[in-house]
Amino acid sequence: MRPVLGIESSCDETAAAVLAEDGAVLAEAVLSQRDHARFGGVVPEIAARAHLLHLPGLVTDVLSRAGLRVGDLGGVAATTGPGLIGGLIVGSGLGKGVALAAGLPFVAVNHLEAHALTARLTDQVTFPYLLLLVSGGHCQCVAVEGVGQYRRLGGTIDDAVGEAFDKVGKLLGLPWPGGPHVERLAADGDPARFAFPRPLRGRPGCDFSFSGLKTAVAQVVVKFPQGALARQDAADVAAGFQAAVAEVMADRARNALAAMPGARALVVAGGVAANTAVRQALAATATAHGLPMIAPPLRLCGDNAVMVAWTGIERLRLGLADGFAVAPRPRWPLEEMAGA
Numbered sequence: 159m160r161p162v163l164g165i166e167s168s169c170d171e172t173a174a175a176v177l178a179e180d181g182a183v184l185a186e187a188v189l190s191q192r193d194h195a196r197f198g199g200v201v202p203e204i205a206a207r208a209h210l211l212h213l214p215g216l217v218t219d220v221l222s223r224a225g226l227r228v229g230d231l232g233g234v235a236a237t238t239g240p241g242l243i244g245g246l247i248v249g250s251g252l253g254k255g256v257a258l259a260a261g262l263p264f265v266a267v268n269h270l271e272a273h274a275l276t277a278r279l280t281d282q283v284t285f286p287y288l289l290l291l292v293s294g295g296h297c298q299c300v301a302v303e304g305v306g307q308y309r310r311l312g313g314t315i316d317d318a319v320g321e322a323f324d325k326v327g328k329l330l331g332l333p334w335p336g337g338p339h340v341e342r343l344a345a346d347g348d349p350a351r352f353a354f355p356r357p358l359r360g361r362p363g364c365d366f367s368f369s370g371l372k373t374a375v376a377q378v379v380v381k382f383p384q385g386a387l388a389r390q391d392a393a394d395v396a397a398g399f400q401a402a403v404a405e406v407m408a409d410r411a412r413n414a415l416a417a418m419p420g421a422r423a424l425v426v427a428g429g430v431a432a433n434t435a436v437r438q439a440l441a442a443t444a445t446a447h448g449l450p451m452i453a454p455p456l457r458l459c460g461d462n463a464v465m466v467a468w469t470g471i472e473r474l475r476l477g478l479a480d481g482f483a484v485a486p487r488p489r490w491p492l493e494e495m496a497g498a
């Protein structure tokens with residue numbers, strides 16, 4: 159198979175990449191939209207306009223750096239859901255346009271599947287494996303049984319874990335998105351100073367809940383009079399919150415592994431997979447089960463187009479191209495994927 163172009167535009171990262179069939183990254187580019195920070199969250203219309211502005215340039219750039227023309231490609235893969243509809247329309251529309259012009263197959267990529275399959279690109283993980291998908295919008299345990307074959311074992315009943323990090327970041331007055339800032343601050347904190355709850359720990363099942371933990375953090379923060387939360391106090395709050403999250407994740411992963419006896423690895427993916435405390439807690443859980451814990455390199459934890467192009471390759475190998483009639487889907491659960 160010839161190289162595949164991947165396009166990602168489902169949230170606030172505009173990205174393009176070209177991969178060879180063996181997964182070698184020929185060129186990649188990610189543009190993180192920083193305009194949203196001053197609004198404290200992604201503004202969908204601003205995001206869509208930014209994708210529209212930057213994506214054609216990024217595609218041209220990765221192709222030229224890979225030394226390829228559109229006609230040299232074997233296919234085009236673009237994220238077509240789930241995500242913000244404006245960005246999905248821009249990215250999948252451009253992807254279809256390129257594929258149409260060059261007579262190439264088009265793959266409508268599910269963003270969650272792209273996160274789910276990244277470990278196969280980076281670590282050649284074989285099916286089946288347990289996936290903990292932990293990002294700003296998603297938090298679930300998934301049995302990954304094949305390309306397109308996903309069984310949801312559990313998920314959050316309120317906030318996604320990245321969302322909880324972002325809300326705690328906001329409470330502590332940190333820039334948005336809060337996750338990486340909370341982690342940095344937590345490095346200087348005492349995780350034992352504040353006793354935060356561990357929602358659902360010890361309960362059966364693989365569901366998550368973070369709203370109670372977030373409320374507990376808010377209750378601690380409001381006890382400090384205006385402006386009296388010193389850096390050390392904030393660091394202790396961040397460390398306590400992060401420790402609670404890591405412990406809960408490990409507990410839920412334990413139950414998920416017990417529910418999936420054939421799993422060959424514990425894979426963590428999504429933006430929160432960048433968090434070292436979370437990685438360490440999950441690695442300990444995996445080791446206790448005699449399994450490897452696989453986390454993508456940091457640059458592939460967040461949204462990127464390498465994972466999209468890779469998903470295109472996995473699907474094209476199995477003859478799973480999509481027609482041009484496929485429509486962008488703001489909501490697109492993994493269990494609704496067609497497999498081989």
Ligand code: KG4
Nearest residue numbers: 293294295320335337338429430433460461
């Ligand atoms: O996968 P992603 O880039 O976008 C979504 O699809 O949601 O995940 C973004 C989320 C944000 O909530 C961000 O705060 C969180 O991942 N995140 C982190 C870290 N880096 C990113 N959370 C905790 N620790 C980090 N180091």
Ligand code: ZN
Nearest residue numbers: 293428460461
């Ligand atoms: Zn994502």
